[in-house]
Structure formats: C-alpha cells, structure tokens
Amino acid sequence: GAVVSQHPSRVICKSGTSVKIECRSLDFQATTMFWYRQFPKQSLMLMATSNEGSKATYEQGVEKDKFLINHASLTLSTLTVTSAHPEDSSFYICSARDRLGSTDTQYFGPGTRLTVL
Amino acid sequence: GNSVTQMEGPVTLSEEAFLTINCTYTATGYPSLFWYVQYPGEGLQLLLKATKADDKGSNKGFEATYRKETTSFHLEKGSVQVSDSAVYFCALREEDSWGKFQFGAGTQVVVTP
Numbered sequence: 001g002a003v004v005s006q007h008p009s010r011v012i013c014k015s016g017t018s019v020k021i022e023c024r025s026l027d028f029q030a031t032t033m034f035w036y037r038q039f040p041k042q043s044l045m046l047m048a049t050s051n052e053g054s055k056a057t058y059e060q061g062v063e064k065d066k067f068l069i070n071h072a073s074l075t076l077s078t079l080t081v082t083s084a085h086p087e088d089s090s091f092y093i094c095s096a097r098d099r100l101g102s103t104d105t106q107y108f109g110p111g112t113r114l115t116v117l
Numbered sequence: 118g119n120s121v122t123q124m125e126g127p128v129t130l131s132e133e134a135f136l137t138i139n140c141t142y143t144a145t146g147y148p149s150l151f152w153y154v155q156y157p158g159e160g161l162q163l164l165l166k167a168t169k170a171d172d173k174g175s176n177k178g179f180e181a182t183y184r185k186e187t188t189s190f191h192l193e194k195g196s197v198q199v200s201d202s203a204v205y206f207c208a209l210r211e212e213d214s215w216g217k218f219q220f221g222a223g224t225q226v227v228v229t230p
Binding site: 032034036041044046049093106108110111 | 121160161206219220221223
C-alpha cells in the first residue's frame with residue numbers, strides 16, 4: 001500500500017527553539033495533507049489541512065503563527081513548531097490524501113514524538 | 118459538534134477469544150465511519166469502513182456494521198490472534214468535509230498466547 005513517512009521520528013529540543021517536522025508521500029502525489037496532534041490516551045486532534053500550493057486551513061483554537069505549515073510540493077508538507085514550549089510536547093501525525101483516490105483514501109505517517117524541555 | 122467515543126483500553130484477552138470494541142458517534146448529516154489500526158511503531162492503517170446506514174465493513178476477520186438508529190459502529194472479531202495486538206481507532210468523516218476525520222481516543226488491544 002501507499003506509504004507516508006515522517007522525519008524525524010522523535011525530537012527533543014530546548015524551550016524557545018523551533019522544530020521542523022517533515023511529512024512525505026513516498027509513492028503517490030498528495031494534493032491534501034492533514035496534520036494531527038495526539039495527547040496520551042486521547043484521540044487524534046486535527047490541527048490543520050494543507051493543500052499543495054496554498055495556505056493551510058487551521059482548526060479553531062490552533063495558532064497558525066505557532067504551527068507553520070508549508071505544502072510546497074505534491075509529496076512534501078512541513079510543520080514547524082515555532083518558539084516551542086513544554087506544553088507543545090506531543091505526538092504529531094500527518095496524513096496524505098491520494099489525489100487519484102476517493103476522499104476516503106488517506107494514508108497516515110508513523111508520527112513524530114516532540115519533547116520540549 | 119461531531120464526536121466519536123470508544124471504549125477505553127487496554128483490552129486484554131487470550132488468543133482465539135472474541136473481541137468487541139464499542140464505538141458510538143454524534144454527527145450532523147450522514148457521515149462515513151471507519152476503523153483504523155495502529156501497530157507498534159507504524160502509522161494508522163485503514164482496517165474497514167462503511168459509508169451508509171446498515172452497511173457492514175469487513176477485513177481480516179474484523180467486522181463492523183453502521184447502525185444509524187443507535188449511532189454505533191462496534192468492531193468485532195470472532196477469534197483474535199496475537200498479531201491483532203494493536204491500538205484501534207474509530208473515526209468518522211462528515212459527508213461534506215472532503216477528507217477531514219474525527220477520531221476516537223483509541224483502544225489498545227493486547228492478545229496473549
């Protein structure tokens with residue numbers, strides 16, 4: 001099946017620094033990618049929808065200036081957590097929609113564990 | 118707003134036992150319903166789905182029926198294997214949300230030999 005990768009798989013950073021997480025679709029083109037955040041023992045919370053070549057659409061309550069999303073190509077979307085703080089520590093998961101598939105054809109990455117000290 | 122509620126885990130059971138994971142939802146309109154599975158160290162994988170009331174999704178011995186009257190989509194498997202140990206997520210997608218999902222909290226299933 002289709003594969004979505006995320007890099008890095010885990011990252012530890014100091015408070016105040018910025019961290020970039022990459023999401024790549026490896027064998028298909030993704031016009032739309034989604035970024036989720038998952039807290040321990042809680043559901044995945046959709047943060048934003050990213051369309052190739054346009055600005056991301058953020059969900060209510062998500063700070064767009066803090067979580068910068070760029071979807072510059074059909075196979076790559078990046079999430080940058082700016083000026084990270086300990087409360088940003090979480091598990092971040094992306095998913096990618098296959099442009100040739102139905103809206104139900106989404107593939108998820110393995111996630112990135114962010115720890116802010 | 119829309120929401121998905123599923124039973125808390127972990128659910129621990131022996132090999133060949135019957136598995137049920139309850140999932141209920143609230144939604145406007147007519148959502149599609151999904152079960153995703155996440156094996157250790159891997160991304161979420163689509164397990165099965167149902168797009169309208171009374172549809173039954175099935176895959177790998179797992180089944181779930183879209184019950185609009187009870188707003189439920191319970192996952193069942195008649196005889197689990199150790200390899201079924203994973204976290205299972207129930208999810209919905211609104212009919213007009215072009216891909217946005219609402220997930221449940223996930224249920225960890227541990228199958229012992």
